[in-house]
Amino acid sequence: MSTEPRTALTTVLQAIRETNPVSRATLTRLTGLSASVVSTSTKLLLERGLLQEHGTHQDSLGRPQVLLRINPGYALAVGMALSWSGLHAVLTDLEGNVLARDTVQLTSNQPEQIISSCASLLGSLRNQRRFRNKEVVGVGLALPGWIDNATGTCLKSTVHGWQGVQFGARLEDALDLPVFMENDANALAVGEKWFGLARGFDNYAVVTLVGGIGAGIYTGNQLYRGSRGATGEIGHVSIVPGGALCTCGKRGCLEALASIPALLQQSHRLGLGETLDELVHAAETGQREAQILFSEAGRYVGHALSMLTHLLDLQAVIVTAPVAYLNHYLRSALEHSYAENSVLFADTGLQLLYQEEDSDIWAMGAASLAIQSFFERGGVSAQAS
Incomplete structure (x- = not known):
């Protein structure tokens, strides 16, 4: 897929996510794209199954307009939250709805044991019969500390005693899926943007007191x-x-x-x-x-x-x-x-x-990292890009 069409798809998808559901005419106004580009992009996304029609509404002239929305069941995402004592994971759809969850307790903060626990959790979530044939767009991992999300490196985590631990690439190799690492409060802020209380806000802070x-x-x-x-x-x-x-x-x-x-x-x-x-x-x-x-x-x-x-x-x-x-x-x-x-x-x-605060929200924030990356790529997984 060339860069230009993907840019249009990304723009259209982001606008739909923010105003879900929405008509093509409104998409044209919100994105600044031409009506023909919006029509071509939405047609492609409908054919792929990533979009679905969702009823109609009348415009200012009384004409019916077909509404479009993200198909939440098109693909899945996994979010994992690493705390001082355990690892909690959720499997979500593309709208952040939790479909399954699991938790393991940790006896060590050694990276290799945590990677093994992540792989075990991923297997338990994906192996449920109803999810076996669904694409997983990626795995988000939220943990306390300073995180270089571009390299998947934990620069410092006093909770886990880590400093300069290159964790993301090792976890990707073990899971055979794209991994998106982030500080836990940052991940929570992303989750709130798309699926929580921050929808509609461009400037906000999520302050965690746990x-x-x-x-x-x-x-x-x-x-x-x-x-x-x-x-x-x-x-x-x-x-x-x-x-x-x-x-x-x-x-x-x-x-x-x-x-x-x-x-x-x-x-x-x-x-x-x-x-x-x-x-x-x-x-x-x-x-x-x-x-x-x-x-x-x-x-x-x-x-x-x-x-x-x-x-x-x-x-x-x-x-x-x-x-x-x-x-x-x-x-x-x-x-x-x-x-x-x-x-x-x-x-x-x-x-x-x-x-x-509950056990799911941190992992849901982590899942939102994978979902956001998927939409930023025009609805294409990192593995396929």
Whole structure:
């Protein structure tokens, strides 16, 4: 396939993904392509089965217009999320709907064992009878750390003790599929763009408050990776100079003040509980010290989010955390601090949104990397290009 037709196909597919379903006339207006190019491109995509007709609607003159949409079942994608203790995988269609999932626990952070676990998970997902004859467009892998996604290298991951580990190519060889590696918060931001709360936004951040604190950032409708793949380290922004010691060796970092491990450390010291649920229970049963812990954490997070918003002029900030973390005491303080410290919040339509963390969302974000690459190639897998 020549470059020019593929460019047109990519443009058409991206427009359909963003406005799914859509008429040919609207595609012509959105893409700036000629009506004949749009007609030729959509005809080819319909013949391949990647597009399907999806009813009609009337234009401004009352004429019926056939609507087109992506055929979600045309192909599959696999997403894998690597954490400190396990590997969770999902098999999705092209609209990010999870069709199957599986998890393995890890006993070692050695790359070869993790590659073996990835291969085992891929086999268990693909070998289900209903998926055996379906094309898999690629495998996305999300993990904490600094990632050079172009070379598939983990530059640094304190969680896994990796530095300069060339992982992507080795995993591709083992799986015999294209592999797309990315920092976990970045992968989550891509997933939210296409299948979640960020649909319709061009400038937003997904802030994750799970083990550590990080952010995936979209600016100008593109994932922002920076010069070294180390963007979004909002957890290591100093909020209280000279404050609590952080695992990075500095003091007063947001992560040292408001992360779940930091809260649990203080909860243990105060005798309020050993788990997040126990700390929430203490707050809900009137223990003032527990309520203050959550309120202070929310205040610190809200302050950090206001700084992020001012720097990047965002349309939305999506806060992703376990449901227990996003309790009334923390959210109330977060929103008050965010509004108090942000000159943009009140009158610009800036949205503060919440996403409850679960085991699937990280792997779904990883799958979205493979899906996005597939559409950027004009609906052609990396193996066929």
